[in-house]
Amino acid sequence: MNVNEFYLEVFVRRRLLLLLFVLFFTVSNYPQNASHVVIAEIYGTGGNTGATWKNDFVVLFNPTNDPVDVSTWSLQYASGTGTTWLRTNLSGSVAANSYYLIKYASGGSRGSDLPLTPNVTGSTNISGSDGKFALCNNQVTIVNSSFSIPNATVVDFAGYGGANLFEGAGVAPSHTATSSTFRKGWDGTAVTTDYGGSWGNGYDTDNNNSDFTTREVSSVLPVELVRFEGKVVGTTAFLQWQTATETNNYGYEVERSTDQVAWQTVGFVSGSGNTSTPRVYHFKDNTLPNGANFYRLKQIDNNGSLTYSKCISVTSQKAQNFRLEQNFPNPFNPSTTIVFHLPYQDFIEISVYSLTGEKAATLIKEVLPAGTHSIKFGSGGLAGGCYIIQLKSTFFTQQKKMLLIK
Numbered sequence: 001m002n003v004n005e006f007y008l009e010v011f012v013r014r015r016l017l018l019l020l021f022v023l024f025f026t027v028s029n030y031p032q033n034a035s036h037v038v039i040a041e042i043y044g045t046g047g048n049t050g051a052t053w054k055n056d057f058v059v060l061f062n063p064t065n066d067p068v069d070v071s072t073w074s075l076q077y078a079s080g081t082g083t084t085w086l087r088t089n090l091s092g093s094v095a096a097n098s099y100y101l102i103k104y105a106s107g108g109s110r111g112s113d114l115p116l117t118p119n120v121t122g123s124t125n126i127s128g129s130d131g132k133f134a135l136c137n138n139q140v141t142i143v144n145s146s147f148s149i150p151n152a153t154v155v156d157f158a159g160y161g162g163a164n165l166f167e168g169a170g171v172a173p174s175h176t177a178t179s180s181t182f183r184k185g186w187d188g189t190a191v192t193t194d195y196g197g198s199w200g201n202g203y204d205t206d207n208n209n210s211d212f213t214t215r216e217v218s219s220v221l222p223v224e225l226v227r228f229e230g231k232v233v234g235t236t237a238f239l240q241w242q243t244a245t246e247t248n249n250y251g252y253e254v255e256r257s258t259d260q261v262a263w264q265t266v267g268f269v270s271g272s273g274n275t276s277t278p279r280v281y282h283f284k285d286n287t288l289p290n291g292a293n294f295y296r297l298k299q300i301d302n303n304g305s306l307t308y309s310k311c312i313s314v315t316s317q318k319a320q321n322f323r324l325e326q327n328f329p330n331p332f333n334p335s336t337t338i339v340f341h342l343p344y345q346d347f348i349e350i351s352v353y354s355l356t357g358e359k360a361a362t363l364i365k366e367v368l369p370a371g372t373h374s375i376k377f378g379s380g381g382l383a384g385g386c387y388i389i390q391l392k393s394t395f396f397t398q399q400k401k402m403l404l405i406k
Contacts, residue, residue, distance in 0.1 A: 033186045034204035035334040035379065037062045037070070037094055039133055039158045041201070042172075043180040043217055044126030047108035050177040052217045054111040056104035056126040057118070058133065062094040063186065063202030065335045065376045069093045073155070074139045075102060075122075080130025080162040083144035088122035095226050097310070098244065111177075115274050116245050129174045130161030159208055168207030173214050182215040218303075226278075230295055230314045237285040237314050239295060246275045253298040254283050260294050260311060260328065271299070291315060292325075292339075292372065313339055315372040324391040324398040327377070331403035335378040338363070338389055344370045346393045352377065353388040360387060379404050 040061035046053050058075060062068050070090040078085045094100040103118035105125045134142060135156040149157050149167055159166030160181045161174030175181045184190050184203040190213040203211055228241040239254065249271030255263040266287065272279050285295075297309035311328075325339040338350065350364040360382055363375055377389075384406035390399045 033202045033333055034063050034156075036064070036155055037068050037100075037135065038156045038183060038202060038204055039075075039135055040099065040183045041180050042126070042131070042133065042158065042160065042182075043128075043175065044104075044131060045107065045128035045175065045177040046104070046126075047106035047110055048128075048177050049108070049110060051107070051111035052178050054109070054113055055106045056124070057114060058102045058104070058126075060094055060100040060102070060135065061183070061201050062096060062098055062100070063334070065096045065378055067093045067095050070100070072137070072139060074136050076134045076136060076142050077124050077126060078132050078142075078144070079127055080132065080159075081164045085134070085142040085144065085147075086124045087139065087141045088120065088124060089139050090120055092119060095244065098226060115247060127161070128176060130163050130171075132159040132163045132165050133157065156204075157208075158212070160212070166208040167211075168205070168209065170207070170209030172208040172212035175214050178216055179214045180217045181212055183212055225297070225299070225309055228297065228309050228312055230312050232288065232314045237288045237293065237295070239283040239285065239312075240280065241297065241309070242278060242280045243272075244278055246272050246279065248301045248303065249273055250300045250302045252281065253300065254285070255296050255298055256285065256288075257294045257296075258289060258291065263296070265298075273302075288314075311337075313337075313372065313374055315341070322391070322393060322396040322398065324389065324400055326400055327389060327402045331405045333379065333384075333405045335376055336402060337374055338377055339372065339374045340391050341372050342368060342370050342393070349390075349392045350375065351390050351392070353390060355386055355388065379406070 038061055039058065041059040043053065044056050045051050046056040070093060073090045074087045075090060076085045076087045088102060101116060101118045103114060103121045105123055107125060134154050136153050137155050138153055149165060157167050158172055158181070160172035163171050166172070172181050183201040186202045188203050205211055226242050226244045230237055230239045251271040252269045253265050254267045254269065256266045257263045266285050267283055269281050269283055292313055292315050294311050294313050296311045299307045299309065321341065321343055323341040327336045327338045329336060340350070342348065345367060348364055348366065348368045349362065351359055352361040352363065353359055363377060382404060384404050386401055386403050388399050389402055390397065
């Protein structure tokens with residue numbers, strides 16, 4: 001090996017080590033968002049002296065992009081050191097990126113009535129100082145003598161205060177008459193005033209002591225956005241979104257971007273305050289620039305708290321070429337959006353491959369019209385790592401790399 005070859009090899013090795021370091025740093029510091037329904041909030045002091053609310057309640061959250069059927073599930077409670085489990089059967093489903101309210105018994109007449117209609121009502125009295133909850137994928141009462149964590153029937157578990165059973169290294173904090181045991185926002189932020197961030201309360205490292213904090217329970221459930229979509233007619237974008245419930249909702253600032261970095265406010269739509277009745281909102285943007293455009297909603301509470309919606313894309317002109325955009329977000333967990341452009345109708349196949357060439361998933365395999373299309377890809381049972389998205393038409397193939405963090 002001559003001197004030039006030696007220095008070239010040293011240079012390549014250093015670059016490779018730097019790349020591996022950056023990848024490790026990114027993976028180890030990426031937010032831990034759950035890929036399943038989680039227990040998001042516990043309030044067990046309803047009706048007691050000084051209580052904010054008259055009834056106890058538990059809130060579930062679905063951090064995935066698909067609805068989850070919970071009609072055969074149950075939420076089961078036992079006191080901190082108790083061995084008797086009290087089961088509340090669930091019904092219906094938890095919508096994608098949405099919350100599910102379970103109303104429990106009251107410890108007295110103090111406090112206000114819950115402002116929203118619950119998804120399910122139970123009869124259990126909950127303790128604020130200590131207790132444990134098991135979200136189960138069946139409706140069979142837990143037998144304590146044979147029960148431990150982790151457990152195949154338990155989707156999520158929360159032990160708080162003086163509980164003798166919990167996920168991970170320790171218990172979640174207990175709460176008071178005016179506070180709740182509260183799961184952190186998806187990025188690990190301890191949001192203590194309202195529900196957390198544009199991606200909800202899905203932070204989950206399987207450690208109750210680090211996944212939960214406490215918050216003042218001045219509100220029950222945020223604005224629950226169940227649909228946000230847009231279409232273009234000529235150079236005008238028509239946006240529509242729907243809420244299932246609203247609490248303390250002042251309204252929405254509509255923001256637009258051409259690169260998902262710089263955002264411009266293009267309008268405002270008033271909210272409905274407090275309601276458990278579905279509401280549909282509309283907005284028309286007559287100033288749409290040519291090309292791809294992105295929209296998001298900045299939802300504003302009466303107290304000034306902000307929450308951002310997911311981002312949607314529209315285009316104001318016919319696509320000139322086949323093009324596969326880079327998925328966003330990237331890296332991602334648990335899901336990402338894939339956008340692609342078709343200049344004319346064609347048979348399209350979009351697939352996901354491992355780096356070794358094995359097909360991991362087929363997302364689309366059908367004839368699609370000309371225009372801009374998007375599809376959500378959920379990681380499902382895939383292991384973390386690098387994957388290839390492939391867009392294939394009759395005469396065109398394009399690939400992009402994406403990184404799944406788990």
